[in-house]
Amino acid sequence: xxxxxxxxxxxxxxxxxxxxxxxxxxxxxxxxxFWYVQYPNQGLQLLLKYTTGATLxxxxxxxxxxxxxxETSFHLTKPSxxxxxxxxxxxxxxxxxxxxxxxxxxxxxxLSIRP
Amino acid sequence: DAGVIQSPRHEVxxxxxxVTLRCKPISGHNSLFWYRxxxxxxxxxxxxxxxxVPIDDSGMPEDxxxxxxxxxxxxxxxxxPSEPRDSAVYFxxxxxxxxxxxxxxxxxxxxxx
Numbered sequence: 001x002x003x004x005x006x007x008x009x010x011x012x013x014x015x016x017x018x019x020x021x022x023x024x025x026x027x028x029x030x031x032x033x034f035w036y037v038q039y040p041n042q043g044l045q046l047l048l049k050y051t052t053g054a055t056l057x058x059x060x061x062x063x064x065x066x067x068x069x070x071e072t073s074f075h076l077t078k079p080s081x082x083x084x085x086x087x088x089x090x091x092x093x094x095x096x097x098x099x100x101x102x103x104x105x106x107x108x109x110x111l112s113i114r115p
Numbered sequence: 116d117a118g119v120i121q122s123p124r125h126e127v128x129x130x131x132x133x134v135t136l137r138c139k140p141i142s143g144h145n146s147l148f149w150y151r152x153x154x155x156x157x158x159x160x161x162x163x164x165x166x167x168v169p170i171d172d173s174g175m176p177e178d179x180x181x182x183x184x185x186x187x188x189x190x191x192x193x194x195x196p197s198e199p200r201d202s203a204v205y206f207x208x209x210x211x212x213x214x215x216x217x218x219x220x221x222x223x224x225x226x227x228x
Contacts, residue, residue, distance in 0.1 A: 001187070012133050032214055034216070041222075042221060042222075043119075043206050043208070043219030043221050043222050044158075044206070044208075044219045045219065046216045046217075046218075049216060052215075065212075090158065093213055102148075102160060102163055102171060102213070103160075103217060104160075105158045105160075108157060108158070109156045112154075
């Protein structure tokens with residue numbers, strides 16, 4: 001069965017530092033993988049997604065993620081953190097069975113940015 | 116496009132009362148999802164529809180919860196009777212198809228006293 005595990009419920013980095021949010025997935029079929037961001041008091045917003053093709057995926061706001069099948073990982077990175085990146089980030093995998101499909105979300109990682 | 120529209124944005128009610136949450140998906144989207152978010156349980160998928168038909172309602176907590184999608188532009192999530200443990204933020208999301216990107220509404224913050 002498909003699932004995702006986000007390592008670290010809270011990550012804190014300094015402004016300008018590298019952001020690394022970890023996500024590992026399990027899937028018996030080629031997965032679709034997503035990163036969503038949730039700002040305070042708002043709904044989730046797609047950052048980026050991997051379906052097929054290039055394993056390095058670039059998203060909005062300078063974020064990118066790399067699909068590594070051998071490591072079953074889809075970690076999210078950003079070279080230089082901004083204060084505006086403070087939010088909660090969710091990794092998700094698409095679960096497919098028979099003719100139906102749904103996205104399974106991880107438990108989320110709260111990113112804090114220190115001035 | 117206005118995005119996914121949810122109403123009300125906030126709801127405060129007393130235990131035992133009926134609560135109805137409403138959602139208008141993005142025009143042209145075929146799939147609609149209802150989620151619940153709490154500190155304790157995180158983001159949970161309650162039910163989703165494809166072409167107005169419920170596909171998977173295994174996330175609905177119990178019989179007090181029901182959801183309908185009478186047409187492509189409207190869905191409701193009803194709780195009857197409501198209980199304090201139902202207090203949460205309820206999100207509606209829509210997507211062009213089941214495997215496509217989901218677009219979330221702003222959520223309804225429900226407080227049951």
